[in-house]
Amino acid sequence: MENTHKLTKKDFVVDGPVKWCAGCGGFSILSAVQNALPEINVPIEDIVFVSGIGCSSRFPYYIETYGFHGLHGRAAALASGMKSANPKLSVWQITGDGDAMAIGGNHFIHLIRRNIDINVLLFNNKIYGLTKGQYSPTTPKGSVTKTSPHGTIENPFNPGELTMGAQGTFFARVIDKEPKVMKEVFIEAHKHKGTSIVEILQNCVIFNNDVHEQVTGKEVKDDRTIYLEHGKQMIFGKERNKGLVLNKGYNLEVVTIGENGITEDDLLVHNAYDPNPNLHYMLGRMTYPDFPVAVGVIRSVKDTTYEVMLEEQVEHEKANSKIKNMTDLLNSGNVHVIE
Amino acid sequence: MSKNGKVIEREDVVVKFAGDSGDGMQLTGNQFSDASASLGNDLSTFPDFPSEIRAPQGTVAGVSGFQVRIGHKDVETPGDLADVLVALNPAALKSNLKWVKPGATIIIDIDNFDNKHYKKAGYVDDPLGDDSLQGYNLIKAPITGLSRATVRELNLGIDNKTADKTRNQFVMGLLFWLFNRDIEDGKEFILNKFGKKPHLAEANIAVLYGGYNYAETIEALSTTFQINPVKNRKGKFRQITGNVATAWGLIAGAEKAGKELFLGSYPITPATEILQELSNRKDLGVKTFQAEDEIAGVMTAIGASFTGKLAATSTSGPGLALKSEALGLAGITELPLVVVNVQRGGPSTGLPTKPEQSDLMQALYGRNGESPIPVIAASTPGNCFHYAFEASRLAIEHMTPIILLTDGYLANGTELWKLPDMNEMPEIKTPLVKDNDPDYQPYRRDPEKLNRFWAVPGQKGLRHRIGGLEKSDIYGEVSHDPYNHEKMVNLRQEKVDRIANYIPEQTVYGNKEGGELLVVGWGGTYGALHSAVKEMRENGSDISLAQFNYIYPLPKNTGEIFSKYKKIVVCEINNGQFSTYLRSQLPDYKYEQYNKIQGLPFYIAELKNKFQEILEDK
Ligand code: SF4
Numbered sequence: 018m019e020n021t022h023k024l025t026k027k028d029f030v031v032d033g034p035v036k037w038c039a040g041c042g043g044f045s046i047l048s049a050v051q052n053a054l055p056e057i058n059v060p061i062e063d064i065v066f067v068s069g070i071g072c073s074s075r076f077p078y079y080i081e082t083y084g085f086h087g088l089h090g091r092a093a094a095l096a097s098g099m100k101s102a103n104p105k106l107s108v109w110q111i112t113g114d115g116d117a118m119a120i121g122g123n124h125f126i127h128l129i130r131r132n133i134d135i136n137v138l139l140f141n142n143k144i145y146g147l148t149k150g151q152y153s154p155t156t157p158k159g160s161v162t163k164t165s166p167h168g169t170i171e172n173p174f175n176p177g178e179l180t181m182g183a184q185g186t187f188f189a190r191v192i193d194k195e196p197k198v199m200k201e202v203f204i205e206a207h208k209h210k211g212t213s214i215v216e217i218l219q220n221c222v223i224f225n226n227d228v229h230e231q232v233t234g235k236e237v238k239d240d241r242t243i244y245l246e247h248g249k250q251m252i253f254g255k256e257r258n259k260g261l262v263l264n265k266g267y268n269l270e271v272v273t274i275g276e277n278g279i280t281e282d283d284l285l286v287h288n289a290y291d292p293n294p295n296l297h298y299m300l301g302r303m304t305y306p307d308f309p310v311a312v313g314v315i316r317s318v319k320d321t322t323y324e325v326m327l328e329e330q331v332e333h334e335k336a337n338s339k340i341k342n343m344t345d346l347l348n349s350g351n352v353h354v355i356e
Numbered sequence: 357m358s359k360n361g362k363v364i365e366r367e368d369v370v371v372k373f374a375g376d377s378g379d380g381m382q383l384t385g386n387q388f389s390d391a392s393a394s395l396g397n398d399l400s401t402f403p404d405f406p407s408e409i410r411a412p413q414g415t416v417a418g419v420s421g422f423q424v425r426i427g428h429k430d431v432e433t434p435g436d437l438a439d440v441l442v443a444l445n446p447a448a449l450k451s452n453l454k455w456v457k458p459g460a461t462i463i464i465d466i467d468n469f470d471n472k473h474y475k476k477a478g479y480v481d482d483p484l485g486d487d488s489l490q491g492y493n494l495i496k497a498p499i500t501g502l503s504r505a506t507v508r509e510l511n512l513g514i515d516n517k518t519a520d521k522t523r524n525q526f527v528m529g530l531l532f533w534l535f536n537r538d539i540e541d542g543k544e545f546i547l548n549k550f551g552k553k554p555h556l557a558e559a560n561i562a563v564l565y566g567g568y569n570y571a572e573t574i575e576a577l578s579t580t581f582q583i584n585p586v587k588n589r590k591g592k593f594r595q596i597t598g599n600v601a602t603a604w605g606l607i608a609g610a611e612k613a614g615k616e617l618f619l620g621s622y623p624i625t626p627a628t629e630i631l632q633e634l635s636n637r638k639d640l641g642v643k644t645f646q647a648e649d650e651i652a653g654v655m656t657a658i659g660a661s662f663t664g665k666l667a668a669t670s671t672s673g674p675g676l677a678l679k680s681e682a683l684g685l686a687g688i689t690e691l692p693l694v695v696v697n698v699q700r701g702g703p704s705t706g707l708p709t710k711p712e713q714s715d716l717m718q719a720l721y722g723r724n725g726e727s728p729i730p731v732i733a734a735s736t737p738g739n740c741f742h743y744a745f746e747a748s749r750l751a752i753e754h755m756t757p758i759i760l761l762t763d764g765y766l767a768n769g770t771e772l773w774k775l776p777d778m779n780e781m782p783e784i785k786t787p788l789v790k791d792n793d794p795d796y797q798p799y800r801r802d803p804e805k806l807n808r809f810w811a812v813p814g815q816k817g818l819r820h821r822i823g824g825l826e827k828s829d830i831y832g833e834v835s836h837d838p839y840n841h842e843k844m845v846n847l848r849q850e851k852v853d854r855i856a857n858y859i860p861e862q863t864v865y866g867n868k869e870g871g872e873l874l875v876v877g878w879g880g881t882y883g884a885l886h887s888a889v890k891e892m893r894e895n896g897s898d899i900s901l902a903q904f905n906y907i908y909p910l911p912k913n914t915g916e917i918f919s920k921y922k923k924i925v926v927c928e929i930n931n932g933q934f935s936t937y938l939r940s941q942l943p944d945y946k947y948e949q950y951n952k953i954q955g956l957p958f959y960i961a962e963l964k965n966k967f968q969e970i971l972e973d974k
Contacts, residue, residue: 060816087824097652331641334639335641342640343611347778348775355396
């Protein structure tokens with residue numbers, strides 16, 4: 018019998034084993050999700066985890082909620098159906114870079130465009146793990162993988178760029194090694210009404226070990242990432258002496274406080290709520306070595322959501338139509354009564 | 357209304373309207389059909405439009421047609437050949453002359469029969485100048501000129517281009533005369549249609565009378581037709597297309613299951629009207645999701661089904677191909693899902709606006725793995741309602757995806773359909789689970805039907821996870837166990853096979869005790885097959901018909917029926933898919949075939965010829 022006790026992490030832990038490789042970044046993400054869920058104030062039976070295919074997409078089997086392990090690339094469509102059909106549910110989509118950016122690219126952009134209130138956790142390990150090491154749409158150009166023995170000749174996708182391009186209302190980036198930030202950002206994603214895309218820089222120990230390390234490694238992280246917080250200055254670096262400004266060419270530029278007359282007041286202040294996506298787009302696409310990689314909530318703006326508008330239309334029609342049931346419909350319009 | 361000419365009483369008449377796709381032929385046809393229905397005639401219609409919305413004006417490719425057959429007795433098909441052809445331009449005449457009976461009345465708009473139009477239509481010689489139209493009752497009516505003149509006289513400031521849109525009312529006026537109708541009935545239709553635009557209503561009514569008066573004055577139409585109302589027919593009727601009937605059948609299914617209806621779909625000819633109709637039924641709680649592609653169409657529906665809605669997706673052949681992986685998912689997760697496939701000519705893009713029955717094999721077998729999905733088919737525009745309801749019932753009660761096959765012929769054709777009484781339709785029993793049921797397991801089954809149960813998110817104490825990986829029996833955990841896999845494959849098969857216990861037995865029209873020849877058909881060929889068999893029986897032939905609606909599983913008495921006839925001929929609008937299927941299911945019988953693959957329905961005459969041949973070849 019299920020009672021209404023206050024939920025804790027334990028409620029979300031499944032009995033069975035979690036079958037990712039030892040050391041996989043998935044474990045810490047799972048743990049952060051299990052830590053976040055008790056704090057979102059949603060009854061456990063109203064939470065659904067939906068996924069596609071890939072290592073990350075086994076996630077629904079590892080969390081004690083309703084779950085649906087779908088088809089490769091199609092999780093966004095599956096989740097869209099659930100949320101449109103029952104807006105009360107808290108729907109979480111788990112996906113990977115192959116699942117969401119390659120085979121599911123179309124569904125990914127259309128989900129975002131419709132702004133359906135689904136929280137998408139995109140495990141980006143820049144490789145195909147489950148099929149054992151082929152390059153993915155986010156693999157850096159030139160990478161040698163099993164299917165690119167001479168280096169890839171494709172430009173990678175940046176999930177942030179795609180999100181902004183598809184009129185996304187929420188985009189955040191987190192690192193699998195930072196449980197606290199992940200938990201906070203997952204809660205933010207839940208609170209946001211509309212599609213929330215959270216890109217998680219996830220490590221695949223087996224096929225792409227340390228792919229994010231040159232940016233997220235302990236020694237370099239402070240200098241090579243920037244943690245964006247709404248209302249705060251865009252400042253980073255071990256010495257907290259570097260920041261971002263818009264230069265005369267309307268491009269972002271890394272500056273050093275104290276050099277060339279730059280003071281802290283000259284730095285950009287992060288406005289995640291700005292409806293204009295231009296700066297968010299630039300922030301989202303920053304890559305090492307020219308820029309620090311942005312983490313935290315980059316964009317979070319209010320807009321109408323698909324499922325709420327659909328529900329409103331249904332309610333409006335129900336209230337205003339003379340047709341209340343099938344019999345009314347059958348008898349509506351051009352009926353010939355023959356006696 | 358006084359008439360001096362000869363009135364011929366007829367059992368039925370076939371009228372074909374043909375013009376440019378912008379000429380409003382569908383509207384004219386519908387108006388004429390509706391007027392006939394309100395007079396108590398039975399009818400069947402079939403529109404015939406080009407796949408390009410606006411193919412070049414005046415060309416054969418741009419001809420749009422609408423055929424209607426009205427009758428004093430049951431009308432089962434729109435008819436093989438027309439008794440009356442209305443051709444608004446030379447291209448319409450050229451492309452339709454081969455579908456007209458000898459001696460038919462042909463009404464042309466003489467104002468469009470000039471060298472410019474001949475050239476566009478591809479006529480080398482003036483068709484009015486040679487003897488190609490001899491043997492027909494040709495009426496050269498100045499439809500465009502008289503319509504414009506009538507409108508001009510009203511001084512309403514209507515230009516010629518708008519005036520030309522009234523031409524179909526001129527045609528209507530002519531036909532009202534030709535069929536001895538009360539012209540006042542035609543007026544009412546116009547008032548309803550143009551109620552909000554009084555000057556257009558006035559112009560159209562004036563042209564309607566213009567056509568009528570014209571017909572009265574010319575000698576050529578001195579012979580008119582009278583089609584008496586159908587006798588002993590009572591009740592409420594409406595004209596309905598197969599697509600609208602399908603949409604409504606799904607709503608009825610949802611109502612009887614106490615569920616909301618959700619349709620995930622992507623526009624595709626000739627299935628789009630199902631999505632359109634349902635998107636307009638939010639008043640009945642219907643939610644439609646116009647997806648980004650066919651795959652998302654079915655996936656959103658599967659998602660909705662998981663949350664406890666009656667979920668459906670509508671498509672046509674190429675779309676069904678795209679959905680096949682998802683149908684496997686619906687099959688292994690054992691969720692209810694109605695897939696409506698409105699068949700069209702294939703393969704690939706094929707003949708988008710033409711009917712064919714060539715998706716049967718795809719529906720039966722077009723998936724990876726052992727993936728049985730029941731298949732049923734509708735056989736008239738009106739009974740698309742019944743079979744969409746049946747599909748909903750079987751999907752929910754047996755927890756399975758199901759494919760309903762209709763075709764472009766049923767989808768766009770209409771019949772005069774007797775309204776069902778919702779009180780007489782059965783309840784659909786949803787296999788629900790109570791909150792906190794301690795015995796619930798995701799893959800625990802009903803011992804009789806073998807369906808699993810429908811626990812949905814939001815329900816307390818029933819949390820579970822499903823997906824496309826093989827599941828363990830009862831508990832539904834991911835399982836790679838070899839014996840479990842075999843067991844689950846067999847259980848899913850057995851569940852579908854047992855549906856045979858929950859569908860009606862196959863019926864036979866004709867000699868139920870057996871006889872010389874059994875005609876076997878399925879789905880949308882019913883009208884033509886039944887008419888052909890009926891006419892031959894009336895002439896003393898020993899011939900019967902079994903038209904199948906339940907395809908997979910087959911009704912349990914199918915073999916017993918087949919055993920009673922000396923010969924069986926399976927007739928299909930494809931290359932023999934149902935006969936191949938029957939040979940695999942019931943190999944003890946010999947099946948002859950009659951197949952047609954021209955993007956056209958069967959004609960009664962060709963069927964009768966074939967059946968006669970088989971009967972004589974003893
Ligand atoms: S292959 Fe990589 S991504 Fe997949 S489970 Fe193993 S470590 Fe994780």
